[in-house]
Amino acid sequence: MGDRALSRRGFLAASAAAGLGMTALSACGGDSSGGSSDGTTTIEWWNISTTEPAKTVWAGLAKKFEAQNPKVKIKIVQLENDAYKSKMTALTASGKLPDVFHTWGGGVLKQQVDAGLVEDLSDNTKPWADGLLPVAKKPYILDDKTYAIPFDIGMIGFWYNKALFQQAGITAPPTTWSGFLDAVKKLKAKGITPLALAGKEKWPGMYYWAYLAMRTAGIDALQKASDAKDFTAPGLVQAGQHLKDLVQLQPFQKGFLGAAYSTPTGQAATVGNGKAAMELMGQWAPSVEADAGKGLGKNLGFFPFPAVEGGKGAITEVFGGGGGHALRKGAPQAAVDFLKFFASESTDVELVKKTGTIPVVPGAESALSDPNIKAVQAQLKAATGFQLFLDQAYVPAVGQEVNDSVAALIAGSKSPEQVTQSITKTAKEEQ
Structure with a gap:
């Protein structure tokens, strides 16, 4: 978990630490x-x-x-x-x-x-x-x-409910972004919530933008942007546009902007209780799904973040x-x-x-x-x-701005261009 919820997470567990006064x-x-x-x-x-x-x-x-x-x-x-x-x-x-x-x-x-x-x-x-x-x-x-x-x-990758995929007629996990958007549409058509998201905690949303940036602009673009303190490259703007395309399909559970990650009504529990078909999360996901919810057992599957058609990145490049x-x-x-x-x-x-x-x-x-x-x-x-997780790879102020700006994009209050401009502004201030 930020983020990362090492964290984020079975180890990045993001539930309130009960008993910590x-x-x-x-x-x-x-x-x-x-x-x-x-x-x-x-x-x-x-x-x-x-x-x-x-x-x-x-x-x-x-x-x-x-x-x-x-x-x-x-x-x-x-x-x-x-x-x-x-x-x-x-x-x-x-x-x-x-x-x-x-x-x-x-x-x-x-x-x-x-x-x-x-x-x-x-x-x-x-x-x-x-x-x-x-x-x-x-x-x-x-x-x-x-x-x-x-x-x-x-x-980080997609954890999915095999039974819900089957109900929606999705025969195999998508390997391309357009295929992923199609899968989201198929799930919605069957009345199934495609994705669970802890919008309140911001870092889970960052995963989408980071992966889309890697797939679109190429993995080296994120380090280059950090070194140059300039995140406005076309590929990074396009990453935000791809995410906006997903958000416009309204794929997340009801009330996602106020949802936490590992609470009984949060992202992990929503997937673990079968109320959403997927979450984009780390290898700790099954553990937290079972702790916060019931867990899916043999119905749980995993697939890597899809490739973006025409993008410079490869599906074998991983974020985590x-x-x-x-x-x-x-x-x-x-x-x-x-x-x-x-x-x-x-x-x-x-x-x-x-x-x-x-x-x-x-x-x-x-x-x-x-x-x-x-x-x-x-x-x-x-x-x-x-x-590495962007909110850890970058200095804290820049990492936090990535999380905040992407959260604003998901909430509909920032454009893809404004996301890259905000991160750039923060990076320059940190010089």
Whole structure:
């Protein structure tokens, strides 16, 4: 999840963190860490796993680490995606980050690194981090230095209800944008809501524009636009037009502009309860659909974002990201030990089996059993290009403007041209 709801998400879970009072929200990263009079080191671990099963699994892992390290205590702070991002922005500005914290990498992590707030993990994790899946490590390597360790990797794609597709006479998932729009029309003709969207949270809508930009202008266009601080290239404007074409079909569930992602009436539950045929979401989707709703079981399928006819991008270029853990500068050795524990094969197997994550430790691949997660992994392994979530790839202000502008386009208050102009304006202001 932004977005990303690593997040966003089974791990990007975007439900309200029940039971987190103002104490957790006002906690200042790093303040409670360090040694105590009895020689115990307390590590503060901030993450976004607020939905089940990840919330319980992660708490269990913390207990397991404590059992193996009697002189270490893990204090868990869990925040839903958007609350986490805003809190971390405030902590970054204050110069204090938690001992161990969730990161999606990219521009947000770079900003924290540039501020001198993040530990360089290149040397003290090398012996065991070298064996992790290379694509999973990419978002956290800046200037050839490693600043976080991945625990998940994945991509955004369409999760769909096979039974509803069958009812609408759709025999196979669409592979082109025009075919996708046709599928939306067929579903509507049968009285089926084609798509669920958490319009209130903005980042899920960004996925559509980002993928359409990749497919239309080509994957390199997004990085070029960021480097030049100019997002007004014709292909990026066309991406907004393609999205507008979809929006004009009124494909989303009733009240989508006020809908959250993982609440009982939100995007994931709408799909999980069979009330919408599709959602564009990450590999955590099945887990959150089952937690927020009933889940679709064998009726759930997955397909990659379609190609745009005449576009410069390929269907094998994927958009997504993973989750990683970074450490604040000067974090205790116990925090490094915790990262090693979290990146071990036994921990990864548990995450794969119980939370549906895609393995980053090669030895944990054998634990994959879900056919949809296997399909996602196959897409990732065959990927010819990879683009990190835009609200993480770019610096926070630009990423937020992408989310806000695309949300405005979906709501009908901004044109495709105005979206690119707004993002450009923000990018130039960040110079």
